[in-house]
Amino acid sequence: MGTIAGMSALWAIARTDLRILLRDKAAAFFTFVFPILFAMFFGFMFGGGGGERGKIEIAVVQQDKGPAAEAFVRDLGKTPEILVKKVETEAEAERLVRKGDVLASIVIPPTFQKGFDDLFSTGKGPVVAGVLDPSRKAEVGLLEGRLNELAFRTMAGTFQNAAGMKKQLAKVREAIAKAPDIENSRKILFGAALQNLDTILNDNEKRESEGKPTDLGGAMAEFRPVQLELKELARDRSGPTNAFEVSLPQGIVWGLMGCVTAFVATLAHDRQRGTLVRLLSAPVTRWQVIGGKALAGFLSCMLVQWVLILLFALLFKVHLREPMMLGLATVASAYAFVGVMMLLSVMGRSGEGSAGFGRAVILVMAMIGGGTIPIFFMPKFMQAVSSASPFKWAVLAIEGSLWRPMTGTEMLLPLGVLVGIGTVGLWIGGMMFRRSTMS
Amino acid sequence: MLRLTNLRKTYGELVAVDGVSLHVRRGEVFGLLGPNGAGKSTTIGMCVGLVRPDSGEVNVDGVGSPMRHEVRAHLGVAPQALAIYDDLTGFENLRLFGGLYGLRGSALEERVQRVLDLVGLLARGNDRAGGYSGGMKRRLNLAAALVHDPPLLLLDEPTAGVDPQSRNNILDTVRELSKAGRTVIYTTHYMEEAQRVCDRVGIIDKGRLLCVGTVDELVREHGGKSQLRIERGEKSERLETADPVREIARVLGDGGVTGVHIDRPDLESVFLTLTGRSLRD
Ligand SMILES: Nc1ncnc2c1ncn2[C@@H]1O[C@H](COP(=O)(O)OP(=O)(O)OP(=O)(O)O)[C@@H](O)[C@H]1O
Ligand SMILES: [Mg+2]
Numbered sequence: 268m269g270t271i272a273g274m275s276a277l278w279a280i281a282r283t284d285l286r287i288l289l290r291d292k293a294a295a296f297f298t299f300v301f302p303i304l305f306a307m308f309f310g311f312m313f314g315g316g317g318g319e320r321g322k323i324e325i326a327v328v329q330q331d332k333g334p335a336a337e338a339f340v341r342d343l344g345k346t347p348e349i350l351v352k353k354v355e356t357e358a359e360a361e362r363l364v365r366k367g368d369v370l371a372s373i374v375i376p377p378t379f380q381k382g383f384d385d386l387f388s389t390g391k392g393p394v395v396a397g398v399l400d401p402s403r404k405a406e407v408g409l410l411e412g413r414l415n416e417l418a419f420r421t422m423a424g425t426f427q428n429a430a431g432m433k434k435q436l437a438k439v440r441e442a443i444a445k446a447p448d449i450e451n452s453r454k455i456l457f458g459a460a461l462q463n464l465d466t467i468l469n470d471n472e473k474r475e476s477e478g479k480p481t482d483l484g485g486a487m488a489e490f491r492p493v494q495l496e497l498k499e500l501a502r503d504r505s506g507p508t509n510a511f512e513v514s515l516p517q518g519i520v521w522g523l524m525g526c527v528t529a530f531v532a533t534l535a536h537d538r539q540r541g542t543l544v545r546l547l548s549a550p551v552t553r554w555q556v557i558g559g560k561a562l563a564g565f566l567s568c569m570l571v572q573w574v575l576i577l578l579f580a581l582l583f584k585v586h587l588r589e590p591m592m593l594g595l596a597t598v599a600s601a602y603a604f605v606g607v608m609m610l611l612s613v614m615g616r617s618g619e620g621s622a623g624f625g626r627a628v629i630l631v632m633a634m635i636g637g638g639t640i641p642i643f644f645m646p647k648f649m650q651a652v653s654s655a656s657p658f659k660w661a662v663l664a665i666e667g668s669l670w671r672p673m674t675g676t677e678m679l680l681p682l683g684v685l686v687g688i689g690t691v692g693l694w695i696g697g698m699m700f701r702r703s704t705m706s
Numbered sequence: 707m708l709r710l711t712n713l714r715k716t717y718g719e720l721v722a723v724d725g726v727s728l729h730v731r732r733g734e735v736f737g738l739l740g741p742n743g744a745g746k747s748t749t750i751g752m753c754v755g756l757v758r759p760d761s762g763e764v765n766v767d768g769v770g771s772p773m774r775h776e777v778r779a780h781l782g783v784a785p786q787a788l789a790i791y792d793d794l795t796g797f798e799n800l801r802l803f804g805g806l807y808g809l810r811g812s813a814l815e816e817r818v819q820r821v822l823d824l825v826g827l828l829a830r831g832n833d834r835a836g837g838y839s840g841g842m843k844r845r846l847n848l849a850a851a852l853v854h855d856p857p858l859l860l861l862d863e864p865t866a867g868v869d870p871q872s873r874n875n876i877l878d879t880v881r882e883l884s885k886a887g888r889t890v891i892y893t894t895h896y897m898e899e900a901q902r903v904c905d906r907v908g909i910i911d912k913g914r915l916l917c918v919g920t921v922d923e924l925v926r927e928h929g930g931k932s933q934l935r936i937e938r939g940e941k942s943e944r945l946e947t948a949d950p951v952r953e954i955a956r957v958l959g960d961g962g963v964t965g966v967h968i969d970r971p972d973l974e975s976v977f978l979t980l981t982g983r984s985l986r987d
Binding site for chain 1: 777785792
């Protein structure tokens with residue numbers, strides 16, 4: 268049989284198993300629905316749902332104590348989406364960003380007031396510098412928008428008292444008069460225009476004294492009075508920022524468990540019902556049959572992992588910081604659990620026995636491997652015990668690509684263990700399968 | 707088409723198949739008749755490469771041993787234990803098995819339709835096999851053996867546990883296959899079935915193949931004499947004879963005969979003669 272025909276036979280077997288799994292309502296429930304509910308439940312329980320969610324926390328270092336800066340910081344604090352944490356030094360602010368406690372830090376420089384005062388003559392507002400966590404770009408966008416809006420309001424507040432504006436105008440007029448590159452005729456034109464403005468302002472001054480403030484807002488909507496200079500600062504990932512980042516790997520544990528259980532059961536069923544023997548009497552090799560079953564197991568493990576991951580990314584803002592690494596982690600986990608499936612399915616000789624035995628083993632492994640209590644909550648000795656469970660390594664690999672501070676080299680350990688489990692399981696399981704079907 | 711040479715298979719102390727040699731000819735329906743535990747399924751298992759013989763060999767149509775997977779492409783198997791997926795529809799089951807034998811695309815679809823029609827399940831093709839009756843499942847099990855149109859079919863008790871309607875359908879299907887030139891090996895413990903569909907029959911017991919031949923040959927050689935029951939009024943007398951027609955003519959000449967009953971020997975009598983036991987034991 269050629270490779271193409273061999274692959275198509277393998278795929279025919281894999282497709283059949285997948286179809287049967289998806290059709291089995293109980294299996295589909297425990298593989299897909301239950302893990303999602305479980306992870307959602309724990310996510311909400313650990314405080315993922317309410318509280319400060321939706322607020323952007325920023326650290327502010329206020330180096331200018333002038334009225335404009337005071338107003339700016341005060342207004343910032345009043346913005347509903349933003350939670351301001353005042354800190355003394357720039358270093359402290361950056362530390363908070365690195366820790367992931369705040370999204371960004373900004374520094375109101377000592378020249379802030381002057382920047383405002385010179386706004387019209389220089390055309391540039393004060394520079395507000397800071398650092399941000401690049402992994403949360405969407406929120407940074409929102410923050411920038413808010414900061415500009417605020418700066419504008421602060422500025423408007425400053426100039427709304429017409430006296431301040433007149434002072435500005437005087438400066439502008441002076442600047443125009445001195446400018447060497449403006450023709451005299453133009454200077455006269457500008458002078459006239461500015462004179463008119465002065466008249467309006469005088470009028471406003473009168474109105475204000477009568478208690479009628481002027482609104483300059485609309486006219487200046489496009490104006491960017493503050494120059495934001497935010498630099499990216501990679502964060503030290505020392506812990507989950509979101510409870511769903513903890514409960515997602517837990518959900519994945521239960522999802523993988525559902526897959527393994529379902530597949531051990533279908534294999535047992537296959538053997539019991541004689542369909543396995545029937546497959547083997549077709550012109551396919553035993554390895555093709557094993558390969559087909561393994562492929563189905565692999566695909567269902569991948570499916571359940573990514574359904575959970577994408578759902579949580581979408582619904583609960585679980586950020587997929589390292590998608591490549593996450594891809595690798597899910598592939599390694601799926602491979603490992605295919606090995607576990609193989610091994611468990613050949614353990615018991617009788618169909619039902621092997622399914623029952625498999626269920627028990629896998630349940631214990633899931634529980635000690637982080638399915639019930641997140642591994643990093645476990646006491647040290649429990650963490651050591653949990654190393655015996657393949658689930659722990661799957662969780663580690665996934666957490667390592669979500670929030671756990673792990674370097675590429677550190678990731679090699681869980682990934683390697685997973686690949687090892689998969690290979691050993693497939694090899695031993697495959698050999699035993701071959702032997703058990705040869706009479 | 708299929709040659710078995712001195713096949714032997716033991717399970718521990720138990721000798722399941724004991725030195726079976728057999729040549730099944732192209733285009734015939736060969737019946738393997740024997741009681742429970744005779745070794746029929748074990749023999750079939752060796753013919754399809756699922757059971758490894760302790761000694762002896764199986765050769766399919768000169769292409770080799772079915773232990774080699776490519777040789778199995780020539781075979782179609784309907785196992786005694788139903789081997790269909792309850793969670794799949796009739797169509798899906800057949801597409802799976804057809805796919806395993808390398809059928810694809812429209813060729814596969816056409817064959818699936820054809821065999822489902824042949825076994826009378828076309829109308830139920832889109833229903834899950836789990837919802838089929840016992841007889842329908844048997845027919846689907848048979849269809850799965852036929853989907854890739856193999857030259858050699860091995861049907862292990864294809865009528866086990868079915869109603870008369872399904873049984874007739876299955877037996878008719880076997881005859882049609884034979885007419886179309888397919889070679890069929892058919893195991894059963896019903897001598898009526900063997901007599902009805904098989905060109906030649908081998909009788910197997912305790913792993914040994916006791917005799918092989920057409921039904922007539924076997925009956926003539928091993929069936930013994932016909933039993934005659936002659937009734938004269940209230941009295942009846944029994945006679946054994948090799949030539950019942952002549953014997954009847956003779957007793958009728960005596961006069962006073964009110965009834966004649968002939969029990970011709972059949973495969974049952976052959977089995978009785980050869981083993982001293984009844985097939986049904
Ligand atoms: N895998 C096995 N392990 C142990 N003994 C076996 C095995 N398969 C068959 N046997 C034994 O071999 C003998 C022949 O069994 P086989 O299934 O071939 O009989 P059979 O003629 O098909 O019977 P039936 O009409 O009941 O199907 C029986 O005694 C059976 O118990
Ligand atoms: Mg049998």
